Amino acid sequence: MNDILKNKIRIKVAGPAQKIIIQLPEGAANGFPENCEFRNSGGRIMMNGMYFRSIVNIPCEFSVVRGLIVGESFHWEHREDHAFRGSLEIVSTPAGLIAINELPFEYYIASVVGSEMKSECPEEFLMTQAIVARSAAYSMSKKLHAGELFDLCSDDHCQDYRGVLRETNRILDAVNRTSGEFLYYGDDIADCRFSKICGGRTSKFSDAWKEESPHPYMPEKWDCLIGGPDISSLADYVGSDFPHALCSPSETIHKGFRYASRYFRWEMPIPKDFVSGNLASFGFKIGDVLSAQPLEITSSFRIVKMKFVGKKGECILSGELNLRKVMSLSTLPSSSFVLDDKKIEWICRGAGWGHGVGMCQIGALNLAVAGYSHEFILDHYFPGCRIGKAYEYQDLEEKIWQEKRPCYERANCYEIHRCKHGKTGDGPQNCKGDPSVFEKEF
């Protein structure tokens, strides 16, 4: 039995790094100083001048890890300080120090719901996201970090997890109401996936990842309730407004997610010298890139193989995420794009944000806003699955960190990098929730 079903999970929240700074809660030092600076020292751990062997356990709940990178290599990358429930472990690995947070699984799910989306979403959406996040965590924990000292990482590679500051009482309620509930396909917990905005058409599992076993419950489909448009080419897809898509801006009526609707259809310049450099870092030293040609486009309108011709040679790159990384300094929103060649740069026009497999979060949100139940939403994105309870109900305590999170509702996970406190590095906890910090840009 996986530990998740025993209500315990271990998340890598920092590193590998040469230095990790942790602030323990006031009065709970347990023999540690309140400010601990852990440094990697040749296989041992040095903390404030003292040496430790390869693992240091910090049993204090609500310890804060400083300056964590969020959204690494994506367009929203920034640093935040996160406080964690449960315990922290500092471990020395060959690549540097890592910090692992061990906590009750249901609290982890509450934080994921608040980190991935926002607590002001309708309750039916929060319940949907909780069930999907549980199922995804269970499935990914057996695959993505198999053999490592932890179950999942805290970044988008697995699921976004930002500690106790992302819990709210609304979210804890939704997690309590669905406690222990997973999506099952047959007798197994479904390997659920989700991404922010599908762009109008969801993708198959095999479009994004190697598929070792079939995932019939995440079919490629138009993300709408009334039948899809008559579109057969990538250019027509990217050029279409597709107003009936559940994630289209015309459907995006939840004000907290206006920022996300920009990614239903988007346009950005891509300097060719960035792409040349990115290809070189992938090992393709083909000199200055002259042209890029899609070789394989999925029926969900995503490029999964591309040929690049440079001054010194040519190469072929596969994989939607690889292509998104190569085509941008900070990872392109999706691999559904067309290029307009302008000599030193391309104008890139694209659709959607994320891999598009499984649940479209903004589509699901809009269904909840329109009054659909979490059962309906789950059936729309995961047809053939059923909700099942894997363990008994556990009542999560009300959060106790309310007073320390003044800017959470404004500084949501994708806007905080634009917050003046986020920018100067003094952290969101110093923001007093002043609306003027965001309103000009939001």
Ligand SMILES: [Zn+2]
């Ligand atoms: Zn991961």
Ligand SMILES: [Zn+2]
């Ligand atoms: Zn969608």
